[in-house]
Structure formats: structure tokens, C-alpha cells
Amino acid sequence: SQTIHQWPATLVQPVGSPLSLECTVEGTSNPNLYWYRQAAGRGLQLLFYSVGIGQISSEVPQNLSASRPQDRQFILSSKKLLLSDSGFYLCAWNRVTGWRTDTQYFGPGTRLTVL
């Protein structure tokens, strides 16, 4: 069966510090990978998605970036965090199935607090 991991579970960082969040998927190959952010009391905002190694699409311009160095690894980074980067970050994966987007499976999330 497939599992998705996110690390770390919680993180408290000062403004201006760098960020690296990691997401790994097990039990599948060549998944689509996604990074979402949830601000407090808000819905899901898609940040990045990737259909393959080195292929990253950005949905929202911001000071965050994403990379996919391996097939099942997706990393979210920032060189300098802003207060507005605080939130709950979710990684998700799914399979490519035709013209419609299939079920996305979510990781447990990372709670980021920027002080």
C-alpha cells in the first residue's frame, strides 16, 4: 500500500530564516505531487505541483520554491521566511488518469509558525 510522509510535523522559525519541508511517498512510482497551504481557518491553497522529477509548476507567486530531486520526494523551501508564511502545509500525491484529476492522498501536514 502507499504511504505519504511529511517532515517535520511542527516547526517554529524566526522571520528571515530559511525553510525546508520534506514530503516522501512510498509504494508507488511516478506520482503527481502537490504542496498546499492552509492559513488559519481558511481553505486549501495550491502552491506547487509536479508531474515528474525536476518538473515543477507554481500556482502562486511568492517567496517559496519547490523541488523534486527524486521520483517520490518533494521539497518546499524558502530562503527568507515571512510572517505570512505561517500556516499548515500539506503534501499530496495522486496518479495520472486520463483527463480528469484522480483522488489525491494527503500527508499528515507540517504546522509552521513564523515569529
Next chain:
Amino acid sequence: AQSVTQPDIHITVSEGASLELRCNYSYGATPYLFWYVQSPGQGLQLLLKYFSGDTLVQGIKGFEAEFKRSQSSFNLRKPSVHWSDAAEYFCAVGARDMRFGAGTRLTVKP
């Protein structure tokens, strides 16, 4: 592009009462439709999904949803709510990409 509307931001029901959460979508063809649940501080868990066929879909935890093409709706229902159902519920539409509704927060009164 598709869009999803969850008209109710917050719903409160008594334990044991029935529940219906509304979801409306906009898309030219029939997309995939999903309901997810999120407990505080956790990721989203898939409750059920509609791809094709029978318009009444059964999911986990006693939930069901009905796809109504004429109304572009995919409402989630449960006949008897339990205190553990208190959570945030998200409807989603899968077409060229996945779009999520803003969510409905469910509070269950004892």
C-alpha cells in the same frame, strides 16, 4: 476552469441528528467529485468519491453522497451524527486539476 462552492461555512447539529452538507460545482462535463474530512491538526482523509455510474455513493464512517447532474450538486449526508464527526469537510472537483471548496466546519452538540 472548474469551481466548487460550499455554501455553509459552519454547521452545528446535535448528536444523533441527521446531517447534510452542501456542495455545488461548475464545469462543462462531469468531473470526478470527492468529499474529504479533516480533523484539527491533521491531513485530509478521503470519505468518498464519484467517478461514474450509480449516483448515490457510499463512503467510510457511514457517510454517503448523491450526485445530481441537473443541480450540479454533490451533497454529503449522514443519517445519525456522532460526536467524533466534528471536523472540517471539503468538497473537491477533479477535472484538469483539483479544486477544493472553502470547507464546512461541523460542530456536534451533545
